[in-house]
Amino acid sequence: MKILVVKFGGTSVADPERIGNAAKKIAREIENGFHVVAVVSAMAGVTNQLTDYCKAFGDTTKNRDFDAVLASGEQVTAGLMALALQQMGVKARSCQSWQIPIRSSADYSDARITNVEAEKLLSILQSDTVPVVTGFQGVTPEGDLTTLGRGGSDTSAVALAAVLNAVRCDIYTDVDGVYTCDPRLVKQAQKLKTVSYEEMLEMAALGAKVLHPRSVALGMKFGVPIQVLSSFEAGVGSDVPGTVITTEDSMIEEHIISGITLSRNEAKLTLAQVPDKPGIAAAVCQPIADAGVQVDMIVQSASADGKTTDMTLSVPRGDLKRAVEALRKVKDFEKLEIKTAEDIAKLSLAGIGVRNNPKVPATMFKTLSEIGVNIHAISTSEVRISVLIDEASGEKAAQALHKVFIGE
Structure with a gap:
């Protein structure tokens, strides 16, 4: 049985007309010889609306009943998609996460999938019926609904593709693939035919919003090819390919650099003359972590006197104040000079050429030097180089790097 998992995001199912268009794509893939499993998100705006309803009763996140409310959005879409398929003469039925089941941890609003039982889905597929599965949610061992947090529907789809040994997982969204840079930033950005899991993980983590890192990591773990394509273009994944995320060995083309990203949501803080001794990095980072702030880059300068050093850290701009407050509460850091800057951007190259x-x-x-851009900090991984620069220089820096590494 040749199985294909297709996932439709919120903009792809925003209203009955778009749900109908998505249903036509499913029917087309059935004509192409696939047994199709559909995974759906809530209709665009519905999750935010449900969240606002919950806020009327206080801060209810991380709560069992908050998740029960949010999960209703995908249930509506799944039912409507099944009805649309039935109207077209395609056998279909909606499937809630607890009916499959998709097992998850009990971390409400940010649960992790722990197991997916394939037997029921396989039985439905063998009867030539399309199971339309609610994305973004799971069920605890106690039978309570959970939601999977950001990227939850993509993660649901890839998890199902893995357990069903699907040929591919197609993610339909509002873009037609993965580009070398944001086309709004660089007009010459090119759509990639293929990109490796490692490269896509880095690009997603750096701010490319096409896929969430969780779904890419899951695809890499189980070897699931993931294709990103537009739900608003004619054709389907088997006819009009988007970008396929796959193993490096399977890539059709190989770029030195696959992607350039620019994140403007950055800030930096510098601690002057901290003691240069073992454990100082942990002493600085631990209170920030305890405050729920993610530290990205860390640069520690060489000590001039062997006793003190300066340390620079980058954090999300919206968390800068919280990070500084957390450090000020540490007795040893009360009198330290802490300099901050919010007009900072992170510019990154991702690609196996690194x-x-x-x-x-x-x-x-x-x-960057030739166009007068100063680098404040540098960090690297196997397939990524990131630098902190002034935000005002971000756009011209991205355009210059794209011209050099990818072309006009």
């Missing part, structure tokens, strides 16, 4: 081509870092730094 690992394979030693000229990439030097070329990046030379290009």
Whole structure:
């Protein structure tokens, strides 16, 4: 049995007309010889509306009944999609997460999938029926509904594709693939035919909003090819390919750099003359972590006197105040000078060339130098280089790097 999992995001099912268009794509894939499992999000705006309803009764997040309310959004879409397919003569039925079941942890609003039982879905597929599954949700061992947090529907779809040994997981969204840069930032941005899991993980973590890192990590773990394509273009994934996220060995084309991202949601704080001794990084980062703030880059300067050093950290801009307050509560840091800056951006290159081509870092730094962009901090991974720069320089820096590494 050749199984294809297709997932439709909120904008793709925003109203009955769009649900009908999505149903036509499912029917087309059945004609192409696939047994299709559909995963749906709530209709665009519905999850936010349900969240606002809950807020009328206080801060109810991380709450069993908050998740019960939010889960209703996908249930409505699943029922409507099943009805649309039935109207077209396609056998279909809606399936709630607890009916399959998709097992999850009990971390309400941010649960993790622990197990998916495939037997019921396989039985439905064998009867030539399309199961329309509610994304974004799971069920605890006690039978309570949970929601999976950001990227939950994508993660649901990839998890189902993995357990069903699907040929592919197609993610229909409002863009037609993964681009080398945000086209709003760089007009010459190019759509990629393929990109590796590692590269996509880095790009997603750096702010490319096409896919959530959780779904990519799951695809990489189980070897599920993931295709990103537009629900608003004619054709389906088997006819009009978008971008396929796959193993490096399976890539059709190989770029030195696959993507350039610019995140404007950055801030930095610098601690002057902290003691230069073992454990100082932990002493700085622990209170920030305890305050729920994610530290990204850390740069510790060489000690001039062997006793003190300066340390610079980058954090999300909206969390800067919380990070500083957390440090001020530490007795040893009460009198330390802490400098902050909010007009900061993070510019990143992602691609297997970072690992394979030693000229990439030097070329990046030379290009930025030639256009007068100063680098405040640098961090790297196997397939990524990120720098902190002034936000005002972000756009011209991204355009310059795209011209050098990818072309006009």
